[in-house]
Amino acid sequence: MPLFQRLRGVLLLACVFLLAGCNTVLMAPSGDVAWQQRNLILISTGLMLLIIVPVIILTLVFAWRYRETNTKAHYDPDWNHSTMLELLIWAAPLLIIIALGALTWVSTHQLDPYRPLARIAEGREVPANTKPLVIEVVALDWKWLFLYPEQGVATVNELAAPVDQPIQFRITSSTVMNSFFVPALAGQIYAMPGMQTTLHAVINHPGDYEGLSANFSGAGFSGMRFRFHGVDRAGFDEWIERARKDGQTLSREAYLKLEQPSERNPVARYASVAPGLFDAIVNRCVEPNRMCMKDAMAIDARGGAGLPGMLNVTSMDPALRERLGLADGPLRQYVGAMCTAATESARMAL
Numbered sequence: 001m002p003l004f005q006r007l008r009g010v011l012l013l014a015c016v017f018l019l020a021g022c023n024t025v026l027m028a029p030s031g032d033v034a035w036q037q038r039n040l041i042l043i044s045t046g047l048m049l050l051i052i053v054p055v056i057i058l059t060l061v062f063a064w065r066y067r068e069t070n071t072k073a074h075y076d077p078d079w080n081h082s083t084m085l086e087l088l089i090w091a092a093p094l095l096i097i098i099a100l101g102a103l104t105w106v107s108t109h110q111l112d113p114y115r116p117l118a119r120i121a122e123g124r125e126v127p128a129n130t131k132p133l134v135i136e137v138v139a140l141d142w143k144w145l146f147l148y149p150e151q152g153v154a155t156v157n158e159l160a161a162p163v164d165q166p167i168q169f170r171i172t173s174s175t176v177m178n179s180f181f182v183p184a185l186a187g188q189i190y191a192m193p194g195m196q197t198t199l200h201a202v203i204n205h206p207g208d209y210e211g212l213s214a215n216f217s218g219a220g221f222s223g224m225r226f227r228f229h230g231v232d233r234a235g236f237d238e239w240i241e242r243a244r245k246d247g248q249t250l251s252r253e254a255y256l257k258l259e260q261p262s263e264r265n266p267v268a269r270y271a272s273v274a275p276g277l278f279d280a281i282v283n284r285c286v287e288p289n290r291m292c293m294k295d296a297m298a299i300d301a302r303g304g305a306g307l308p309g310m311l312n313v314t315s316m317d318p319a320l321r322e323r324l325g326l327a328d329g330p331l332r333q334y335v336g337a338m339c340t341a342a343t344e345s346a347r348m349a350l
Contacts, residue, residue: 025183030205030230032121033111033186040107047096047103113189113199117166120202124164132166132200135159136278139171139178139191139213141261142220147278153243154250156258156268160229162236163206169199172282174259179215182228188214194293196282203230220263227267247271252286259286 029035066073109115116132119125136147147154159182161167171180173191181188186201203209213224231239247269248254254270255277283292315331 025209029184030207030209031182031185031201031203032119033117033201034184035122035204036107036111037187040103040111043103044100047099051093051096111187113186113197115200116168117200117202120164120166121204126166130166132168133161134168134170135161137169137171137180137191138278138281139173139180139217139224140259141175141218142213142224142263143258143265144180144211144213144224144226145255145258146226147273148240149273149278151240152272153240153247154270154273155243155247157226157265158229158267158269159211159226160231160236160239161203162233163203163230165202165233167201167203169201170278171197171199172278174281176217177215178213178217178224180211181214182209182211184209185211185228190215194282194284203228206230206232206235218261220261223264243269244271250274250277252277252280252288255281255286 026034026041027038029038064070110118117126134149136149138145138147144157144159145154146156146159169180169189171189171191172195173193175193177193178191179188180191180199182201184207185203186199189197189199191197207230209228209230211226211228213221217224229235229239248271250258250270250273252274255274277286280286280292283294284290285292318327
């Protein structure tokens with residue numbers, strides 16, 4: 001027998017021990033939200049295995065028991081029904097589906113990322129009058145910008161939060177869709193341009209954790225990573241003071257330069273931030289003399305600007321209002337068509 005075949009079992013066993021160096025952060029997270037999500041994975045997997053494992057075992061048992069060479073197995077060619085067997089086949093999966101459905105329903109509402117936290121850990125509710133730490137997150141190409149509106153500072157590719165304090169992330173993107181993900185903290189949340197998503201989370205153990213983008217966004221995607229520091233209150237205050245002392249000013253002009261695509265950016269800190277910067281990023285109006293989306297939508301909601309906008313405003317037909325059950329409600333107007341000044345001038349010329 002060749003030497004390799006003799007040592008194959010030993011080599012395979014050694015490879016198993018190498019897996020001990022893996023960091024299964026999803027199965028051992030440090031944040032309560034991620035911990036509840038971990039439990040949901042384990043419970044769901046366990047419930048499904050209650051069906052999968054017996055089916056696999058019975059498949060092997062049946063294949064062995066009723067093999068062609070087993071002449072002692074009972075053969076009944078006229079058998080076609082067993083009430084007990086039907087109950088076992090259908091009742092068990094039905095109960096599992098009901099349990100999974102109830103579990104999914106409850107956990108979906110409890111772990112809604114937009115829902116403020118009700119607890120900071122198992123058996124520990126959020127103290128009364130506790131305000132969450134607000135962190136505004138902007139996905140850039142290909143780096144992360146974090147704004148602390150209450151502290152007045154900002155950082156690039158570095159994030160910190162006190163242990164056991166609820167965090168409210170307000171998330172957006174400057175260009176393409178991305179995904180904000182700190183595996184030890186909570187599940188991933190999409191960052192989309194022109195929109196704001198929200199994530200509530202808490203970190204329960206001090207440490208240095210990795211954050212990343214979980215959605216492919218171009219050439220620099222692989223280096224779009226950042227560090228998340230879970231620290232005590234004194235450590236967080238020290239981290240904020242360091243940003244105020246070492247940082248520059250994040251004006252709108254500085255942001256427009258930072259927004260340009262770049263890869264593997266080092267950590268940068270900003271001691272002050274231009275007022276209303278995050279709102280301007282969400283509404284696509286950081287540049288001067290550019291109308292914000294919210295203002296444009298407000299004008300559109302009122303029928304647009306000028307004579308063409310006034311003429312394309314209409315109200316719902318009375319018969320349609322009656323059919324929709326809106327006859328007794330207030331008469332609302334909406335934009336019925338898109339037209340321009342040139343279109344209206346041509347119509348009036350006719």
